[in-house]
Amino acid sequence: MTAPNRTPLSRIRNFSIVAHIDHGKSTVADRLIQMTGGVAEREMSDQLLDSMDIERERGITIKAQTVRLHYRARDGEDYVLNLMDTPGHVDFAYEVSRCLSACEGSLLVVDASQGVEAQTLANVYQAIDNDHEIVTVLNKIDLPAADPERVKAQIEEVIGLDASDAVEISAKTGQGMPEVLEAIVTRLPPPKEGDSDAPLKALLVDSWYDAYLGVIVLVRVIDGELKKGQTIRMMGTGARYPVDRVGVMTPKMAAVEALGPGEIGFITASIKEVADTRVGDTITEDKRPTPKMLPGFKPAQPVVFCGLFPVDAADFEDLRSAMGKLRLNDASFSFEMESSAALGFGFRCGFLGLLHLEIIQERLEREFDLDLIATAPSVVYELVMTDGSKRELHNPADMPDVVKIAEIHEPWIRATVLTPDEHLGAILKLCQDRRGIQVEMTYVGSRAMLTYDLPLNEVVFDFYDRLKSISRGYASFDYQITDYRPGNLVKMSILVNGEPVDALSMLVHRSAAEKRGRDMCERLKELIPRHMFKIPVQAAIGGTVIARETIAALRKDVTAKCYGGDATRKRKLLEKQKAGKKRMRQFGKVEIPQEAFIAALKMKDN
Template identity: 75%
Template sequence: MTTPLDKIRNFSIIAHIDHGKSTLADRLIQRTGGLSDREMSAQVLDNMEIEKERGITIKAQTVRLDYKASDGETYTLNLMDTPGHVDFAYEVSRSLAACEGALLVVDAAQGVEAQTLANVYQSIEHDHEIVPVINKIDLPAAEPDKVKAEIEDIIGLPADDAVLASAKSGIGIDDILESIVKRIPAPKGDAAAPLKAMLVDSWYDPYLGVVILVRVIDGVLKKGQQIKFMQAGTQHLVDRVGCFRPKIEQLGELGPGEVGFITAQIKEVSQTAVGDTITDAKKPAAEALPGFKEVQPVVFCGLFPVDANDFEKLRDSLYKLRLNDASFSFEMETSAALGFGFRCGFLGLLHLEIIQERLTREYDLDLITTAPSVVYHINLAHNQGVQELHNPADMPDAMKIASVEEPWIEATIYVPDEHLGSILKLCQDRRGIQKNLTYVSGRAQITYELPLNEVVFDFYDRLKSISRGYASFDYHQIGYREGDLVKMNVLVNNEPVDALSMIVHRSQAESRGRHMCERLKDLIPRHMFKVPIQAAIGGKVIARETIAALRKDVTAKCYGGDATRKRKLLEKQKEGKKRMREYGSVQIPQEAFIAALRMGDEG
């Protein structure tokens, strides 16, 4: 039996990282009796160990709660717990499209931050009713009135009726639940119309296959129904329908406005694209739901096993991860320096870090990661077309290139006043173009256009360290622009090391090259002969360091006698060194690669 539309409330929680979103979800589940105290754990909707440890949400989760309101009626509340990080912005947009309202959670001590803004604007675009919740009011540093003023000034939402709460100590949870029932509108939908449901998310379960999270807009989704994915064009038979409370509960059907899950014997997550429209195969809907887009990787890097024997293990691990996360891609590549590995594409830097950490932790792999790079568009000379470049090592010869285009982003940065100067300098150094600078209650809001290439390197770490962790940062892509970009090769003993080649802007090539040569000079051990380390663009060397040779004291056995005896021995040694340098190979230890590619504190 489906729930009447006027008794359903679908809402999501939007907040900046670490403003208490998952803790609030825990309290709502506890208060409505979703789980008993004994079954409860902190951040109950964050399933992965890495999510709990870092305090971030990576996969969107959903839970159905029954709440008896003050008017005596029982309401079904569907809570969507969304990721807060910019890398997962598309997942957030689909989760928001499945709701009618949102709880805007703002930390009473920290105020409005960049990511809060990005997600709030998405929510406003979906015409949501937004309920502001000021969380952590029991902290000594809490300033709820100041935060209310910020919400009104920055976002433009009336905050005089904002709910004051503390998710940790359980203050204001009942007020939040009442606000959800009273202020968030009920969903609309027609049970008699052809089935139309949105695919909100999907993940792989070893027992059930792919589990698909759906929000039904029109029609009814039943067990045993033949369904069709409108964007993918595939058909499947539904073998299980249910919802999470947060434990799995099986249902006969899902009606309009309801959120739940289905399984249909699908083996791979890549077949279920987030945002796709699910309809009845026999009586399909006239048109798909709007807003669907293919998720494209933004950042690419090479992953290589430290031990070459782990290659098969790495391949199997990537396939297993791919089962659960269709948004990253990988293909095999070889490197003269690092052996066999994979070129992987990610949604952003956090996504890269999470996949890398999961490979290390869950699959016990030791990995070397090459420097992250973005997708460049290369316009070939003589109208030979456009080539997409994921790997700097594949860059065509300079003679064949007409121009190179790189992706640009628009970044919004919030920072306390005292750190403004150093942040502006950082953006300026990274070829940024300042668009806007405004002040809101003692904090600066800066809008910059920046090349994504400069951001993927270590921009976020630098931003956090120079602002002592207070700056918050959010971005979206704004397209491709032409730039004076060149490929910089690193040569060790006159041999190019492909894993260290990178694409840089010509104006910064020299400083990057010098920095890389200095790093390698410290990292590569000394040999019996002199080892030159060079950074070069084409045939032109732009930076050089030399590792001095180790010397054996060949004159130690000469006691007294003529000086010519010593000179003769030294000449012989010199000849030997010369020959050695011609035929000797330089061993670059793995640690040197790892340290050189982790380009840490760039000046």
């Protein structure tokens, strides 16, 4: 039985928009909101759902957003559309997977001029894994380079979806958008039947922190009803909360009496910590719990680790509170305290990829007005010790004695690269140089699709930048972690005046160690200012020095006052100076400026 003010299940549509970066997801979402009257015309702006400044500046979606829209179809029926706009970048794939599990269908948006890209494939396969019905939308058909027929053939060939009934649109001008709305209500399925009288069972899709309301929780109700005043229980953590408010995003927050089966909305319940609301948890009623939990999601695993340190040591407490606040809105970001002899106190942070690292660092600097230094990014290694035990290594500086290590295992990824034919040679060389193993190579029209196994260690520094520069921005790249494999890895330490600098130590493959060491020494020679004594800069593996540069000493002309007379007078002064410099070098402290660290840590590929 349906409540009098509730939309029947057959007229609810929950759907995601998936696409590669820059194929127009957010613009399609804008047009759908505009056409269904989700916001007043004067409140409308481009990329309405990208609310963060950093999202607008970079033109990318970082956080998935949800909106409830009301649409009267051509058959005269009123429908409720729950739309989820998802990110396109590989680092935010976990956001995509969460949204897809809360929906029954997807709009696959493909650029009619660029065609299928690596992330298009990754996202559409995720949608297929979630048993989604998929409506293909070809966007940007107003561009002179658009070739819808070629792209339809590509979709059928690469993805295996029937693209004969793809909707051709231009989200920018609004052309073809009414057909998209009709396709959503006619071709996407309604939510599966749920029992509104059964005990409450709801999926926790997302959670974020609001300074006024506390934690806001996005939920998808499967069975039962979620009402204000109910006491709910998180089945994963066992925490209980009374519900303060129930509502939907339109995209502004609007309160509703209750959420029933098939509906997506939000609740607030005076929750203080986002950590208490684990994404993928099952929410049920405390008095009448549901017997079985929902399967949930795998937690987001950090892939890249790096140290973040304040430039000014006095900002450490500010950095700690800033990270705590940022963690409230991004559960995939993890951190723990660490200290370094060179950089003082800071945090070892885990990220989902380099873009995620960049975004977090930029948000900390912008939103909290901090100056930060990031150490060289590293990945998680698995050490197999001689006694048979295993342990994880997050920071190369913490590596135990090599005598105790039997094997070092490193993470490998399966990478998919799509590239125009003319850049193929350079990209193959790049993958080979990074110890890649080619799995397969196929052609999609005039574009090559490469599948490679690569060590994550080699990808994490600047692989993506190199790929974009050698392909003039036309290659697209997607990856997922596959397994850990043993590797011939060594710890390379950098010594300045005989003292190891822990912030610059790194794990490298033995074959690349000498080149990496020489590059680092050459760079530090230029960056460290000269002192009154000469300073050796060395790269070493264990007790073996593999590269060395010497920073010349500043010289004072001690013989300036000597004129005429015996040459031994001059020699005596020079010998005295030499002995003084030797003593200075023994006890002298080399000051390495912060800028030298920052510049040295910016890896560049010569």
